[in-house]
Amino acid sequence: MSTVLRVSNLEVDFVINDGVMNSPLRGVNFEIKAGKTLGIVGETGCGKTLTATAIMGLLPSSAVQRGQIEFADHGVISNQQMAAIRGSEITMIFQNPQSAFNPIFTIGAQLTMVAQRRGIADIATVLTARLESVGLRDPQRVLESYPHELSGGMLQRCMIAMALLSSPKLLIADEPTTALDATIGDQVLQLIASLQKREGFAMLFISHDVTAVAKTSDEIAVIYAGRVVEIGPTADVMDSPQHPYTRGLLGAIPSADKARGTLVAIPGNVPSVLTHVKGCAFADRCSLRIDTCDQEPPIVRIGNQSVACWVVKS
Numbered sequence: 060m061s062t063v064l065r066v067s068n069l070e071v072d073f074v075i076n077d078g079v080m081n082s083p084l085r086g087v088n089f090e091i092k093a094g095k096t097l098g099i100v101g102e103t104g105c106g107k108t109l110t111a112t113a114i115m116g117l118l119p120s121s122a123v124q125r126g127q128i129e130f131a132d133h134g135v136i137s138n139q140q141m142a143a144i145r146g147s148e149i150t151m152i153f154q155n156p157q158s159a160f161n162p163i164f165t166i167g168a169q170l171t172m173v174a175q176r177r178g179i180a181d182i183a184t185v186l187t188a189r190l191e192s193v194g195l196r197d198p199q200r201v202l203e204s205y206p207h208e209l210s211g212g213m214l215q216r217c218m219i220a221m222a223l224l225s226s227p228k229l230l231i232a233d234e235p236t237t238a239l240d241a242t243i244g245d246q247v248l249q250l251i252a253s254l255q256k257r258e259g260f261a262m263l264f265i266s267h268d269v270t271a272v273a274k275t276s277d278e279i280a281v282i283y284a285g286r287v288v289e290i291g292p293t294a295d296v297m298d299s300p301q302h303p304y305t306r307g308l309l310g311a312i313p314s315a316d317k318a319r320g321t322l323v324a325i326p327g328n329v330p331s332v333l334t335h336v337k338g339c340a341f342a343d344r345c346s347l348r349i350d351t352c353d354q355e356p357p358i359v360r361i362g363n364q365s366v367a368c369w370v371v372k373s
């Protein structure tokens with residue numbers, strides 16, 4: 060199966076005021092094969108959206124980006140090359156569908172503009188079929204509606220329709236269900252999975268919600284303070300998490316059989332992006348810490364999982 064996206068040693072620094080450096084991405088590595096989903100999970104501020112923004116070549120000019128992005132048959136791709144295929148070969152959906160649409164134009168006018176840019180022929184037929192494919196039963200009414208006339212769930216489906224108009228090779232979904240209630244969120248996840256099965260695009264699925272990532276993804280990458288600390292097939296990571304942070308994160312999933320379904324928080328906080336992290340960034344919160352953890356942890360292979368830790372053993 061061909062690799063659609065390979066991210067190698069991705070790092071991002073921002074120069075903020077007076078030359079002070081903020082280093083929110085410190086080492087992100089993964090690849091995604093055609094038709095497969097990689098889920099990125101981690102606490103707020105750990106660098107999930109930044110990873111997507113860097114892949115799309117959309118970082119602000121204050122950012123310094125290092126590492127390599129390889130995409131489909133383009134090989135290593137520059138931000139300029141990415142700009143040429145962004146919106147066609149790679150598309151994105153995100154948390155707030157309202158921000159994907161201009162409130163003063165109908166959905167139909169906006170989808171038509173995108174279809175024209177993509178050179179699609181017979182636009183009316185394509186848009187109707189596309190809206191039906193995302194489960195909108197009355198496409199004509201949706202096309203004639205303004206964004207505020209649709210519910211959050213319907214607008215989310217319109218955003219998915221827009222992202223898939225160009226038959227992308229990769230769909231990046233950044234917290235696509237976070238703003239929706241649980242039932243609608245589940246329906247959207249099922250919809251995306253069935254569209255992926257039918258259309259074969261690869262997906263990068265980003266969420267702070269491990270349950271949503273586990274439902275959606277073939278592989279999971281756990282990110283902490285800008286580094287991938289564990290990556291492997293979803294079943295392996297969920298059944299047998301190896302990194303102390305992954306174990307803590309899975310312990311924090313609310314479940315019916317845990318007392319009162321309350322979250323078990325991991326003690327401590329994610330280090331500030333301004334803190335110069337020497338060695339393992341999780342050390343302040345880790346009960347397994349040893350002296351060597353002051354140095355950059357090695358990547359240890361355990362079965363099909365890769366884990367950045369001094370203590371776990373293969």
Ligand SMILES: Nc1ncnc2c1ncn2[C@@H]1O[C@H](COP(=O)(O)OP(=O)(O)OP(=O)(O)O)[C@@H](O)[C@H]1O
Pocket residue numbers: 073075081083101102103104105106107108109110119267332
């Ligand atoms: N334009 C910027 N300038 C400086 N720092 C930035 C900028 N954008 C992001 N950052 C830093 O990058 C870090 C990671 O942000 P990111 O948005 O990727 O987090 P996230 O994992 O997506 O969190 P959330 O779950 O809240 O969406 C943040 O802590 C923030 O300080």
Ligand code: SF4
Pocket residue numbers: 302303304339340341342343345346347348349352356367368369370371
């Ligand atoms: S490297 Fe050390 S501090 Fe970091 S997770 Fe492993 S044991 Fe804990």
Ligand SMILES: [Mg+2]
Pocket residue numbers: 107108109
């Ligand atoms: Mg984010």
